[in-house]
Amino acid sequence: MAFIAELANTARAALSDHHRVRRFDTKDDASPVTEFDRAVEQMLRDRIHHRYPDHGIVGEEFAAELPDAEFVWIMDPIDGTKQFIAGIPVFTTLIALCHNGTPVVGLIDAPATDDRWLGVSGGVTTHNGEVVHTSGRTTVAGATVSWSNPEVVLDPHLAGRERLNALTAWRVFGAAAFGCGRLASGALDLAIESGTTGPHDVCALAPIIEAAGGKCSDGFGEPITLHSTSTFLAAATPELHAEALTTLNSDRC
Structure with a gap:
């Protein structure tokens, strides 16, 4: 827990200069990337290499390292890069730890709004240190x-x-992972994305939402x-999830 908080603090310090972003590149999938995306991910990778050299790392900006290791760190240095570039303060840093491929610890850090969610599989979810729960809607x-x-x-x-x-x-619309944090805190009931995610986008979210009751x-x-x-x-809730899943896939049933 102390180490994942250390990683989040490292990212937050680097992203404190977000208001100075003016330039970005466009990746092969047409999504934007900034110097901050790459710099933050490299800093987090360096800290993991030093602390846990046998752990794997999967990130958005660089090639995977030891992805079949027992423990693998998953990271998205800036989830919501478009919002980051535009100065809309819902961008976040996502960090997860997977054990044998399953996410067991997840963190959402929103530096612009000073919000941080941390969830542990089989444990609890906290928002800025306080235990939170989902809305309970079924x-x-x-x-x-x-x-x-x-x-x-x-399709x-x-x-x-x-x-x-x-x-x-x-x-x-457009809240990205920040919306999932708000779901864990009970402010929203559902969060959906269909077509633009990878493991770096979602692995941090699962422990946070499920440890909060979702x-x-x-x-x-x-x-x-x-x-x-x-x-x-x-x-x-599991009940709401089951109904939403059926509704979303109604044409496939």
């Missing part, structure tokens, strides 16, 4: 939703998205692991 009707990127939705989920939108109370999977009901790609569905 039905889709009337639920509130964070759609991370509504511009990108997999199998297009019709399901419209059904969820019709059933739920209201939605927020349930996570990919968009087709498979567990979140080191190998998860493309989709993510989180809910305040």
